Amino acid sequence: MRLLLLIVIALMATGCAKLPVGAWQPVPPELASEVTPPPVGAVFPRMTFPHHAEDAQGHAAEPITMVVAAHETQLVDAFAKAGWVAAEALTPQSMERMRTAQAWSDAYPNAPLTPLYYWGREQDAAWQRPGATAASRIRVRVWRSDERDEKGRWLWALNVAQDEGYIGLPHSGTPVHHMLPNVDDANDSLLEDLAKAGAPTAQYLLAGIGPNMGFRTASGDPYQTAGWVRVIEF
Numbered sequence: 001m002r003l004l005l006l007i008v009i010a011l012m013a014t015g016c017a018k019l020p021v022g023a024w025q026p027v028p029p030e031l032a033s034e035v036t037p038p039p040v041g042a043v044f045p046r047m048t049f050p051h052h053a054e055d056a057q058g059h060a061a062e063p064i065t066m067v068v069a070a071h072e073t074q075l076v077d078a079f080a081k082a083g084w085v086a087a088e089a090l091t092p093q094s095m096e097r098m099r100t101a102q103a104w105s106d107a108y109p110n111a112p113l114t115p116l117y118y119w120g121r122e123q124d125a126a127w128q129r130p131g132a133t134a135a136s137r138i139r140v141r142v143w144r145s146d147e148r149d150e151k152g153r154w155l156w157a158l159n160v161a162q163d164e165g166y167i168g169l170p171h172s173g174t175p176v177h178h179m180l181p182n183v184d185d186a187n188d189s190l191l192e193d194l195a196k197a198g199a200p201t202a203q204y205l206l207a208g209i210g211p212n213m214g215f216r217t218a219s220g221d222p223y224q225t226a227g228w229v230r231v232i233e234f
Helices: 072-081 092-104 183-196
Strands: 052-054 060-063 066-070 125-130 136-148 154-168 175-179 202-207 212-216 222-225 228-233
Touching (some): 060 154, 060 222, 125 183, 154 183, 183 228
Antiparallel strands (some): 212 222
């Protein structure tokens, strides 16, 4: 079966690895049973995916770690079947509820996510697998590209990470979620949940940001990753 995804990641952040996505890399042994390179001669539409989402000031914030080919209804249904909860919009009311949940260590399953920006706009949707309190969650921001594949599926860029606790912003002290450093663990958790829901039909690895241990989010959290971008077909 011919695949119709070519993703060339444009290197937008200073210090990123100089290897464009589209160069398929050897698959680590522990992933070999689930991830394969595309067939020889596969045909793909060209795409450009910057490595990072940005904050409102244009600073590199968090990495893009997954690309999904899916119809919008498939994407929404997959997260629902996987047990992930759609995040509320960030409004004065949801911010007040978040502050209350922080103060009393309450649960807030559909808590809002701080907007990040990709392709010049904030996320189109967000989901999370909530923990026992609002301080703990695995969450994903999703942006729809302007491209479809041959089957009419949209290509979506995903930013996945896990939050645990809070930190104060460097300049204002405003409490925000503390992102755990190993973003690959969060991606594995999302993929496991989607697989249990029967969503992925194929999965591939692209070279992304590259292995690193020295990047920080815009709020100051350090993070590390093996640098892969997972390409998932629904």
